[in-house]
Amino acid sequence: MAKHHVSATVNGDAVEFLCESEQTLLDCLRDELDLTGAKEGCSSGDCGACSVMVDGRLVCSCLVLGVEASGKSIETIEGLSDGEKLHPLQQKFLEHAALQCGICTPGFLVASKALLEKHPNPTETEIRYWLAGNLCRCTGYDKIIRAVIDAAAEMRGA
Amino acid sequence: MRYEAPDTIDAAVKLLAGEAGLARVLAGGTDLLVQMRSDVVSPDLVVDIKKISELRQVKEEAGGFRVGAAVTGAELKEHAKLPKAWPGLVEAANLIGSTQVQGRATMGGNLCNGSPAADSVPGLIAAGATATLVGPNGRRDLKVEDIMLAPRKLALTKGEIVASFLLPARPARSSDAYLRFIPRTEMDIAVVGCGVSLTLDPSGTCTAARVSLGAVAARPLLVEDAAKAIIGTKLNHAALAKLEAAARAACKPIDDKRGTVEFRIDVAGVLARRAALIAQERARKA
Amino acid sequence: MQERVKKDPEREFRVVGTRPIRPDGADKVTGRAKFGADFKMAGQLVGKVLRSPHAHARIKGIDVSKAAVLPGVKAIVTRDDFKDQGSEFVPAGEMLVNYRDVVRNVLAREKALFEGHPIAAVAATSEKIAREALRLIKVDYEVLPHVLDAVEAMKPDAPVLHEDMITAGVTPPPTKASNVAKRIEFVMGDIQKGFKDADVIVEREFNTKPVHQGYIEPHAVVASVSEDGSAEVWVTTQGHWIVRAHCARLLGWDISKIRVTASEIGGGFGGKTVVYLEPLALALSKKARKPVKMVMNREEVFRASGPTSGANIWVKIGAKKDGRIVAGEAILKYQAGAFQGSPVQPGCMCAFAPYDLENVKVVGYDVVTNRPKVAAYRAPGGPISEYAVESVVDEIAEQLGLDPIEMRLKNAAKEGTKAAYGPKFGPIGLVEGLEAAKGSPHWNAPLGKNQGRGIAAGFWFNIGGETTVSLQLNEDGTLSLMAGTPDVGGLRASLSMMAAEELGVDVAKVRPIIADTSSLGYNFLTGGSRSTFSSGMATVEAARAMIKEACVRASKLWEIPLDAVTWEDGKVRPAGDNAGKHEAMDLGDIAKIAGKTGGPIVGYSAITAHGAAPSFGVHIADAEVDPETGKTTITRYTVIQDAGKAVHPAYVEGQFQGGAAQGIGWALNEEYIYDDNGRLENPGFLDYRMPVASDLPMIDTIIVEVPNPRHPYGVRGVGETPIVPPMAAIAAAVKRASGVRFFELPMSPPKILAGMKAVKANGGAKATT
Numbered sequence A: 001m002a003k004h005h006v007s008a009t010v011n012g013d014a015v016e017f018l019c020e021s022e023q024t025l026l027d028c029l030r031d032e033l034d035l036t037g038a039k040e041g042c043s044s045g046d047c048g049a050c051s052v053m054v055d056g057r058l059v060c061s062c063l064v065l066g067v068e069a070s071g072k073s074i075e076t077i078e079g080l081s082d083g084e085k086l087h088p089l090q091q092k093f094l095e096h097a098a099l100q101c102g103i104c105t106p107g108f109l110v111a112s113k114a115l116l117e118k119h120p121n122p123t124e125t126e127i128r129y130w131l132a133g134n135l136c137r138c139t140g141y142d143k144i145i146r147a148v149i150d151a152a153a154e155m156r157g158a
Numbered sequence B: 001m002r003y004e005a006p007d008t009i010d011a012a013v014k015l016l017a018g019e020a021g022l023a024r025v026l027a028g029g030t031d032l033l034v035q036m037r038s039d040v041v042s043p044d045l046v047v048d049i050k051k052i053s054e055l056r057q058v059k060e061e062a063g064g065f066r067v068g069a070a071v072t073g074a075e076l077k078e079h080a081k082l083p084k085a086w087p088g089l090v091e092a093a094n095l096i097g098s099t100q101v102q103g104r105a106t107m108g109g110n111l112c113n114g115s116p117a118a119d120s121v122p123g124l125i126a127a128g129a130t131a132t133l134v135g136p137n138g139r140r141d142l143k144v145e146d147i148m149l150a151p152r153k154l155a156l157t158k159g160e161i162v163a164s165f166l167l168p169a170r171p172a173r174s175s176d177a178y179l180r181f182i183p184r185t186e187m188d189i190a191v192v193g194c195g196v197s198l199t200l201d202p203s204g205t206c207t208a209a210r211v212s213l214g215a216v217a218a219r220p221l222l223v224e225d226a227a228k229a230i231i232g233t234k235l236n237h238a239a240l241a242k243l244e245a246a247a248r249a250a251c252k253p254i255d256d257k258r259g260t261v262e263f264r265i266d267v268a269g270v271l272a273r274r275a276a277l278i279a280q281e282r283a284r285k286a
Numbered sequence C: 001m002q003e004r005v006k007k008d009p010e011r012e013f014r015v016v017g018t019r020p021i022r023p024d025g026a027d028k029v030t031g032r033a034k035f036g037a038d039f040k041m042a043g044q045l046v047g048k049v050l051r052s053p054h055a056h057a058r059i060k061g062i063d064v065s066k067a068a069v070l071p072g073v074k075a076i077v078t079r080d081d082f083k084d085q086g087s088e089f090v091p092a093g094e095m096l097v098n099y100r101d102v103v104r105n106v107l108a109r110e111k112a113l114f115e116g117h118p119i120a121a122v123a124a125t126s127e128k129i130a131r132e133a134l135r136l137i138k139v140d141y142e143v144l145p146h147v148l149d150a151v152e153a154m155k156p157d158a159p160v161l162h163e164d165m166i167t168a169g170v171t172p173p174p175t176k177a178s179n180v181a182k183r184i185e186f187v188m189g190d191i192q193k194g195f196k197d198a199d200v201i202v203e204r205e206f207n208t209k210p211v212h213q214g215y216i217e218p219h220a221v222v223a224s225v226s227e228d229g230s231a232e233v234w235v236t237t238q239g240h241w242i243v244r245a246h247c248a249r250l251l252g253w254d255i256s257k258i259r260v261t262a263s264e265i266g267g268g269f270g271g272k273t274v275v276y277l278e279p280l281a282l283a284l285s286k287k288a289r290k291p292v293k294m295v296m297n298r299e300e301v302f303r304a305s306g307p308t309s310g311a312n313i314w315v316k317i318g319a320k321k322d323g324r325i326v327a328g329e330a331i332l333k334y335q336a337g338a339f340q341g342s343p344v345q346p347g348c349m350c351a352f353a354p355y356d357l358e359n360v361k362v363v364g365y366d367v368v369t370n371r372p373k374v375a376a377y378r379a380p381g382g383p384i385s386e387y388a389v390e391s392v393v394d395e396i397a398e399q400l401g402l403d404p405i406e407m408r409l410k411n412a413a414k415e416g417t418k419a420a421y422g423p424k425f426g427p428i429g430l431v432e433g434l435e436a437a438k439g440s441p442h443w444n445a446p447l448g449k450n451q452g453r454g455i456a457a458g459f460w461f462n463i464g465g466e467t468t469v470s471l472q473l474n475e476d477g478t479l480s481l482m483a484g485t486p487d488v489g490g491l492r493a494s495l496s497m498m499a500a501e502e503l504g505v506d507v508a509k510v511r512p513i514i515a516d517t518s519s520l521g522y523n524f525l526t527g528g529s530r531s532t533f534s535s536g537m538a539t540v541e542a543a544r545a546m547i548k549e550a551c552v553r554a555s556k557l558w559e560i561p562l563d564a565v566t567w568e569d570g571k572v573r574p575a576g577d578n579a580g581k582h583e584a585m586d587l588g589d590i591a592k593i594a595g596k597t598g599g600p601i602v603g604y605s606a607i608t609a610h611g612a613a614p615s616f617g618v619h620i621a622d623a624e625v626d627p628e629t630g631k632t633t634i635t636r637y638t639v640i641q642d643a644g645k646a647v648h649p650a651y652v653e654g655q656f657q658g659g660a661a662q663g664i665g666w667a668l669n670e671e672y673i674y675d676d677n678g679r680l681e682n683p684g685f686l687d688y689r690m691p692v693a694s695d696l697p698m699i700d701t702i703i704v705e706v707p708n709p710r711h712p713y714g715v716r717g718v719g720e721t722p723i724v725p726p727m728a729a730i731a732a733a734v735k736r737a738s739g740v741r742f743f744e745l746p747m748s749p750p751k752i753l754a755g756m757k758a759v760k761a762n763g764g765a766k767a768t769t
């Protein structure tokens, strides 16, 4: 069967790629577009390491088919910073040491950004539930939650 | 594998009915893609139904709501009126998976995946929802409790898809609640789930109720005895005790990796009582 | 809340103890950092592994003929491609491995010993073709009865995994093969006499389940063997020199021909100290003459990489009325998985280590079972035995009406205490930790309804080992630091801080990397909480060597004797007025004159780091138990631990918090569930149930700093101890919240509910599960 020709927008840039029907959006980002910031921790929707935004909606890219991206706008971790200037979430993750190994970090950042766009002033509990689909095995989440709270405060002030 | 994304139901039905090999509907894909990855299913044709506008809408109809089968959990929650009218059902749909899964998962997929532990199904059953199915032989309506027959076994015929759910009009002082038991706080499949929908009269007496249980039998259950236990009462101690007992009596669970028979039966009673009390509290304010 | 308690704040540090942003941070928050699966080589093939569907089966034949002719298949390897290895133990982390077993774990030979055991591997032009090829390989199995549990496996009629396994450590040696690989024993004093003196004796049996390290990044490797036989490996690992050694050994190649680069590593916790895919990828690449990339999926990680042992533990402790422990005895039976080598030995050594005791006897059994071979997991062996001992200590304190902290203070090990496993402790921080716990806001806070509070102590040895660090002074005065212990969580930050401290430069001027195996001298792996300790020690030594050389260069430039030159405040200076008037030079100035005073300047340190010191921890847990469902929620948690010296306190806290979170998972929900055929039923995160963000509270930390006198800055390893105390602390909290004492992990809701119901049925009598 011929591959699908998919045109989409990724981090603001028009992209085109070929993919097979079975390939997930995660596969396409990583293997076809060489955007390896989204990680594969499980391929079953459980770890959130593959989190991306599709048309403004937070999803696991391992649970989206590549062909479904056709005509859509995708945002990945690679598009989070503004040139050299890190997004406040990125900066706060660094300042709070909210990453150890860092494999979960892209997913947490994308998911946290989606949260703060919807809820600029979330409570600790709201953050914890919003991020429940992002597994981190290293940090115990404490510093991640603090970094999000701090980034939210900064973004509200800014 | 072939991927098609038609923009009408009829086209979708035609594709599904015409496929000689294995055909699957793709809604949010949060079950289907996982199953494809682990080789549980290897469809020859996947029909993405998300481009069919009828399946993607929530409309007011006959004083109630018609919810498209491919509306996502996140969209249900964001709807202007639905969460107020059916807080329990929206909660149930929103317990499915993570925020990420919420952005994709649908009630149609939850039902048609055919898992006895599906969270939104007891919510739909308690709500008295009717599903509209479209197939090669046209449209028909079925109560949600009559759709799932056994694990992975549905009352749908070849080529048939669930188009929408009709949630009936709500009398005053009506509300619902859904609770499930999981070992963690999130990201688990229900060990027991329970939906309760009820209506109170001005004095606070329960005049109508539906109670539904998930994950305690081969299919989600409508438990009429449990509803009877509270109808005509103010959900006093004795009525709640009867409700608990009826809920437990309806369970025919199995021991599996997620829970034991004994545990499921015990907890079914506890959840029925707790959900009824939440629904009552909400109904008083509704 | 984060606090620090210092023993003696003698030395003032400029950089050490601050919290700069890690040097590898920006890459990690922007998605640029390259982890195992992120690397790609032109022309690479996809490698896939065929795994046994049976828990125990004799492999009568493997027919690859159909797969071999499938278009797109470029290479297949089976047991026939690997030479058998003789029995030889080599160290790996805190544990030993035997090459005879390693070769069999990588690819099954005579038998498949667990579900998921690799049988063959295929390299093909696409994943689809590779998977299709696996389906075409026909394996002729003779399915054998299997055994999963250590106690079952020790029974005389249990199916035997290795027909030639004769229990070691027993005299006279048994004549019959069994599943017990080894019996070990540690004895001190006279326990009979100790128990005779006891006013109270508590004796309990505990059971724990295997738990997985749960790193989010699956195993991944890219290997490329060129026509001349030299090989490049890019891999996610805790020890690339270990990968090199194991691969060279299994393939019979020269070590010098294999160059291994460690990618960024997405968590390991001990689980990435072993080889699984690497030898296969190399063998496939050699056959196919193309690069081969292999990545495990999550299911494979659960089915076929090593968890830590499940165990059965019996503990008996006797104490005087005042809480003084007079005797302690334990028998530990640890599952090793398919091959010998469970962490029962460290388990035995840790069991009573937090206490200053006279009479101790610990016996351990290393038992093979039809499960994946265990791998190291954070303080391997310790959490299991210390959970059991600490639980009994808690019960004795309760019986005697003593405060559990006082009970522990009465028995706590301190400087000079002779540990039951042999050595005398140097300065250690257990008493300081217990005192900090006693005074903490958490310990003194009120509890809510259905809540209980528990406390437990924990110990881990920590290790040193072979380490090399190279520090180059660049032309502009900046520094490049090469270390060889993979950075699992902030190591590069700590090393650059130590170099900056020693050299008197800004930490941003030191750029650290993890070098590949051909660029730097040998490094033992990151494990045993050794990386900050050992690579830190080597970094300080390398910096000191550089300072020495800087002085030599200045003496040459100034044409004065070397002893007339001194290093002070980050600069080379004339030692005194007699040395003449010369402008002090910092490293930037020295860099400029390097060429004309003798050439490039490199500080180098290749050492075996000695003097690793143990770290003691004390955890406080609050648990709330739903009386109607048995569900436990951890409502508050505090970790108190001796770090010796916290180089980068934020990453020390992170180790404390991460270990506690893993321990909470171990205590409450994580377990392997097998069906009757020995097949794993929950090989995914959904049903393995590690804690998610909404399951946990903030985790408070108190860093105690009792310096390790044998490290230049006082550092102790901190990474492993934090997973030791949680299980006992939570069990004690659950006891106080629910009224029931549990002796089995995980304390999942069905067990707790059943336990509470049994207590109710007995009219409040104590239930044991």
Ligand SMILES: Cc1cc2nc3c(=O)[nH]c(=O)nc-3n(C[C@H](O)[C@H](O)[C@H](O)COP(=O)(O)OP(=O)(O)OC[C@H]3O[C@@H](n4cnc5c(N)ncnc54)[C@H](O)[C@@H]3O)c2cc1C
Pocket: A044, A045, A046, B024, B025, B026, B027, B028, B029, B030, B031, B032, B033, B034, B049, B069, B070, B095, B096, B097, B098, B101, B104, B105, B106, B107, B108, B109, B110, B111, B112, B113, B114, B117, B118, B119, B120, B160, B161, B162, B163, B187, B188, B189, B190, C686
């Ligand atoms: C991480 C994770 C967590 C989860 N947690 C939960 C949970 O807590 N509770 C829970 O109940 N489920 C859970 N699930 C399962 C899943 O998310 C839900 O069942 C979800 O509602 C499925 O909806 P979907 O739209 O994604 O279905 P899809 O995967 O698209 O479809 C599921 C099945 O239904 C069929 N189908 C879909 N729509 C229709 C239709 N309109 N007509 C006919 N057939 C149709 C498909 O062919 C397929 O066989 C979880 C899944 C993941 C990955």
Ligand code: FES
Pocket: A039, A040, A041, A042, A043, A044, A045, A046, A047, A048, A049, A050, A051, A060, A061, A062, A063
């Ligand atoms: S890889 Fe997508 S959720 Fe884990």
Ligand code: FES
Pocket: A098, A099, A100, A101, A102, A103, A104, A105, A135, A136, A137, A138, A139, C216, C266, C267
């Ligand atoms: S930092 Fe390692 S998994 Fe989160």
